[in-house]
Amino acid sequence: AQSVTQLDSQVPVFEEAPVELRCNYSSSVSVYLFWYVQYPNQGLQLLLKYLSGSTLVKGINGFEAEFNKSQTSFHLRKPSVHISDTAEYFCAVSPYSSASKIIFGSGTRLSIRP
Amino acid sequence: GAGVSQSPSNKVTEKGKDVELRCDPISGHTALYWYRQRLGQGLEFLIYFQGNSAPDKSGLPSDRFSAERTGESVSTLTIQRTQQEDSAVYLCASSPLAGGADTQYFGPGTRLTVL
Numbered sequence: 001a002q003s004v005t006q007l008d009s010q011v012p013v014f015e016e017a018p019v020e021l022r023c024n025y026s027s028s029v030s031v032y033l034f035w036y037v038q039y040p041n042q043g044l045q046l047l048l049k050y051l052s053g054s055t056l057v058k059g060i061n062g063f064e065a066e067f068n069k070s071q072t073s074f075h076l077r078k079p080s081v082h083i084s085d086t087a088e089y090f091c092a093v094s095p096y097s098s099a100s101k102i103i104f105g106s107g108t109r110l111s112i113r114p
Numbered sequence: 115g116a117g118v119s120q121s122p123s124n125k126v127t128e129k130g131k132d133v134e135l136r137c138d139p140i141s142g143h144t145a146l147y148w149y150r151q152r153l154g155q156g157l158e159f160l161i162y163f164q165g166n167s168a169p170d171k172s173g174l175p176s177d178r179f180s181a182e183r184t185g186e187s188v189s190t191l192t193i194q195r196t197q198q199e200d201s202a203v204y205l206c207a208s209s210p211l212a213g214g215a216d217t218q219y220f221g222p223g224t225r226l227t228v229l
Contacts, residue, residue, distance in 0.1 A: 004156075032215050043118070044157075044205070044220040051215050090156065094215070102147075102218070104157040 002027040002093050004105035012111045013081055021076040021108045023065075023091030031093040033074040034102075035065055038088045047089070050074065061085065086112050116140065118221035120206050126227045127196055135191045135224045139208030146189050147218060148181055149205040157205065163189060196228045 007022045025031065035047040048059025055067040061084075065076045074091060088109050094102040119138045127133050139146050148160040159173040163183040174180070178196075183189040193200055203225050207218040 006156075009154075036220075043222045044207075044218075046217045049215070049217065092157075102159065104149075106154075106156040 002103045004091050004093055004103050006091055006105035006108050008108050010109045014113050016080050018079050019081050021089050023074045025072050025093045029095045031095050034092040035076050036090045081112050083112050118208055118219050120221040120224050124225045128229050130195055132194045135204050137189045137206030140219055143208035143210050145209045147207045148191050151203045198228045201228045
């Protein structure tokens with residue numbers, strides 16, 4: 001079975017400061033890794049995903065994430081945040097063996113202070 | 115093009131009533147998923163449809179929950195004899211192909227409140 005842990009339920013940061021949202025996972029099989037974002041009053045949309053190859057993945061809006069297999073982590077980072085980045089961020093994993101079993105974390109609410 | 119749409123956007127019902135939630139996936143998308151998101155929690159997988167294959171119902175929490183999909187079109191999620199614990203946002207997503215690597219495209223959700 002797979003599980004995803006997002007260690008911080010809320011992360012407040014000042015505008016233009018860097019941010020890291022943490023994600024750790026547990027799985028007995030290889031997985032694909034995703035970050036989805038949910039802006040206020042909007043549906044979830046894909047931010048980035050790791051399938052294979054380079055462990056550093058770049059996504060939309062200046063976000064990037066690094067897959068660390070030894071630490072089973074997939075932390076999301078942005079060097080300088082904007083007010084428009086205020087949203088809830090979900091880490092997710094999907095095992096290679098199944099199309100249906102995408103497992104989501106509980107989410108991290110990122111709030112940006114001016 | 116048009117994204118995934120869901121209706122109604124909000125539904126308030128009394129305990130014990132049946133409700134039906136609708137999802138219109140992106141045209142041509144083979145796979146369709148239903149999730150439940152309780153307040154302050156992550157997304158809980160409910161059911162998955164892939165083309166004409168038998169759906170994966172392993173996430174349905176009880177026999178009060180059922181879902182149907184005709185071909186690669188509209189899906190309906192039905193909750194019978196609703197309970198207060200069913201209150202949540204129900205999200206639908208579709209993807210072009212059935213595969214763990216494929217991006218899922220989400221609808222805006224239906225917020226269900228059971229009084």
